[in-house]
Amino acid sequence: MKPITIEDVARLSGVSRGTVSRVINGSQNVNSETRKKVLEVIEKLGYRPNQSARRTAGGRSSTIGIVIPMIGTEFYERLIKSMEEKLRAQWYTMMLFPVLKRDWLSKVMMHDIPNSDAAGMFLCSFDIERLFSSFRKPFEGPTVLVDSYSPLYDSIYIDNELGGYLVGRKFSHLEGSTHVIMMQEYIDSGFWPVFNSRFKGFQKALLENGKSLPHRNVHSYDFSWSAGALAARDIFDNDRPPFNIFAMSDLYAFGVMREAQLRGLRIGRDVKLVGYDDQSVARDWGITTVRQPIEEMGEKAVDLMFKRLERPGKEVESLCLKPEIVERESA
Amino acid sequence: MKPITIEDVARLSGVSRGTVSRVINGSQNVNSETRKKVLEVIEKLGYRPNQSARRTAGGRSSTIGIVIPMIGTEFYERLIKSMEEKLRAQWYTMMLFPVLKRDWLSKVMMHDIPNSDAAGMFLCSFDIERLFSSFRKPFEGPTVLVDSYSPLYDSIYIDNELGGYLVGRKFSHLEGSTHVIMMQEYIDSGFWPVFNSRFKGFQKALLENGKSLPHRNVHSYDFSWSAGALAARDIFDNDRPPFNIFAMSDLYAFGVMREAQLRGLRIGRDVKLVGYDDQSVARDWGITTVRQPIEEMGEKAVDLMFKRLERPGKEVESLCLKPEIVERESA
DNA sequence: CTGAAAGCGCTTACAG
DNA sequence: CTGAAAGCGCTTACAG
Known part of the structure; x- marks a missing residue:
């Protein structure tokens, strides 16, 4: 047929x-x-x-590609949803390209994207300059960076340094020992360095208030549900309360919380705890955290794309969004 | 240029x-x-x-579309990854279409997919027959159902009834009160009914062993981190230990665990707890759970697709995979 | 408002 | 092994 x-x-x-x-x-x-x-x-x-x-035949494409480094997290679920919402209102179709394995990055960039026939492309959370020192620029059309920055492209991102700074300022007036749980970031990873920025801001705030953070109080782990608990175990075993813990992801914060409760430490009193992201787990369990305006970032990213589609030659535009602390019981 | x-x-x-x-x-x-x-x-x-x-000009497309009902969960992350792995080995490009809002379902099915130029299409977790009573068949090319079943299409799914049955058999020898936490499924939802199947198998096993489950011991909640804790609160307040709780998702199980610990109930003794999915959270916190062979499902789905691509007229093939219980400390 | 025609960038018998 | 040519399903000036 x-x-x-x-x-x-x-x-x-x-x-x-x-x-x-x-x-x-x-x-x-x-x-x-x-x-x-x-x-x-x-x-x-x-x-x-x-x-x-x-x-x-020369007609316009009405699909837009989005490259993201992972699925399976609340952050990208929310980001993608807010973007698709706006895209659909203008009759665009969204095509998602998750880069689920590091090896696939070059294939996605050099093969999938150029072949995708997209009218435009969002690149999320990748450090594009580092990427393009090893890859040829994959896509000629309008490109908008989301959750990362480069002077060469339209971009929108959230001020991670400020996020860390806010927490640092809050902690600098507190009694007790201060600890940080974060993910180790590698220079060659190709990802926009969010944890390092948060750390930088955090440390800056402490220094401004005459406090310093011993190197051994910085705990680097991979990204998992148990990591926070492991870190907490380490902290609780080797230091004394009260503890002020900046867990740079709600996932970590949650592990800390659980380990604390198992030991009879009171969250909010013996342990002041701040997470990052305002994920549902933070809302559900009363964790003070840093909220990122994810939906706003998604929507404004689409605005940037539409502007660029309309006027391909316009000057590059860059937006920086502000995070804010959400106060709950844990700190 | x-x-x-x-x-x-x-x-x-x-x-x-x-x-x-x-x-x-x-x-x-x-x-x-x-x-x-x-x-x-x-x-x-x-x-x-x-x-x-x-x-x-008549050349073959080398992209394959995948429709999934959500991102942001471990289940789909693992499923997609295993599928993409195999697809890439054959030079196919994967295009993801998440249906992030219920309203978008018809748009994705009637517009995005037909326009996608895909050589074939995976439809994940949707009840295709219910879908196509309201939608016209959207896609003429090879279609493989993943995590759902229909006699009209190649399909692969996991035996949810068996999963529930295994837990039921385990529970039927235990002292104490038995409770189930599940998600309410609506007939018109368009999703393959996994929770109802699990419940059916669970109940069957209990009945075979002369036990019955009072209606009030079935707790239906939406899908969130706090739901398990809410359910547990309800259970602990209105019944007496020991408790046997079948939480039909590790997310629920985790909430139960936390609530139990806050009350000083010992998991594995006062509370026997079984989750579902073997997510990382279950591994990290020692939750007995039902493991689904997600990667195997993804890989075999791709096999089905390749076979169909090669011989479009071949008879419909259907595969059913078996889940298994992973014993840990919680039960 | 509409049709006839050229053209988009390819693929693929066909003939040699 | 290769070129010339027809054709894929559309779009878009152009002329009327």
């Missing part, structure tokens, strides 16, 4: 292919009677225009 | 477009000298074939 083409629609409507094309593309220059007739036939036949053909 | 076309390559190589095309498509019928020359020019120019044009 052959697919239905514009030719079939034209024949049954008694008009030319050109007219059908005009109807499909919403041209004003079609008699409303004709349009109605054509639309009827389209409906009856179940005709869908072949997108590949439209594009090779 | 105009994109480089096959014409440019042909001209600079001193051959015809046809020959360049043969080189691109790996045809054997090209003199190796000619091929070398053409390849050089391609490299030098940085030429990339226009995929849209290839497809409209």
Whole structure:
């Protein structure tokens, strides 16, 4: 069974292919009677225009690609959802390219994306300059950086240094020992360095208030549910309360919380705890945390894309969003 | 700056477009000298074939679409990763279509997918028959159902009834009161009913052992980190230990665990607890759970797709995978 | 408002 | 092994 083409629609409507094309593309220059007739036939036949053909014939693509480093986290779920919402309102289709393995990064960048026929591309959380020292620029069309920054591209990101600073300022007036749990970031990782920025801001605030953070109070772990508990075990075993712990992800904070409770330490009193991200787990368990305006970032990213699509030659624009502390019981 | 076309390559190589095309498509019928020359020019120019044009000219698409109901969970992260791994080995590109809002389901099915130019389509966790009573079949090409079943399509899924049954059998020899925490499933939701199947199997095992489950011992909640704790609170307040709790997701199980510890109930003794999914949180916190062979499901799904791509007319094939209990400290 | 026609960048028999 | 040519399903000036 052959697919239905514009030719079939034209024949049954008694008009030319050109007219059908005009109807499909919403041209004003079609008699409303004709349009109605054509639309009827389209409906009856179940005709869908072949997108590949439209594009090779010079029509605009209406898909937008999004590259993200992972799925399976609340952060990207929320980000993607807010972006898709806005994209759909303008009839764009979203195509997701998750880079689920480090090895795939070059394949996604050099192969999948150039072939994707997207009108534009969002690149999320990657450090594009580091990426393009090893990769050829993969995509000629409009590119918007989300959750990262480069002077060469439109971009929107959240001020991680400020996030860390806010927590540091809060902690600098507290009694007791101060600890940080973070993820180790490698220079060659290709990711926008969020943890290091948070750390920088945190340390800056402490220094401003005459406090310093011993190197041994910085705990680096991988990213997992148990990491926070392991770190907490280490902290509780080798130091004395009260503890002030900045867990740079709610995941970590949660592990700390659990370990503390097992030991009878009171969260909010013996242990002051601040997480990061305001994930549902922080809301559910009363963890003070740093909220990132994820949805706002997604929406404004789409705005940047639309502007760029309209005026490809316009000057590069960059937006920086502010995080804020959400006070709960844990600190 | 105009994109480089096959014409440019042909001209600079001193051959015809046809020959360049043969080189691109790996045809054997090209003199190796000619091929070398053409390849050089391609490299030098940085030429990339226009995929849209290839497809409209009758070439095969090498992208595969995957529709999933959500991102942000470990289940889909693992599933997608295992599928992409196999797809990439055969030079296919994966395009993800998450359906992040219920309203978008029809748009994704009727618009995005038909336009996606995919050679084949995976549909994950949706109840396709219920879907297609309201939607026209969106996609003519090879379709493989993953994590759901229909006699009309190739499919692979995990035996949820068995999963529930295994837990039920384990619980039927235990002293104390038995409770279930699950998600309420609505008939019109369009999702493959996994919780109901688990419940069915669970109840069956209890009945076989002469036990019954009072209706009030079934606790339905939405899907969140706090739901398990809320359910546990309800259970602990209104019943007496020992408790046997089947939390049909590790997320729920985790909430139960925390609430129990806050009350000084000993997990594994006062509270026997079984989760579902073997997520990292279950591994990290010692929760007995039902492991689903997610990666195996992903890989075999891709096998089904390849078979179907090769022989579009072959008989429909259906695979059912078995879950198993992972024993840990909690039960 | 509409049709005829050229063109988009490819692929693929066909003939040699 | 290769070129010339027809064709894929569309779009878009152009002319009327």
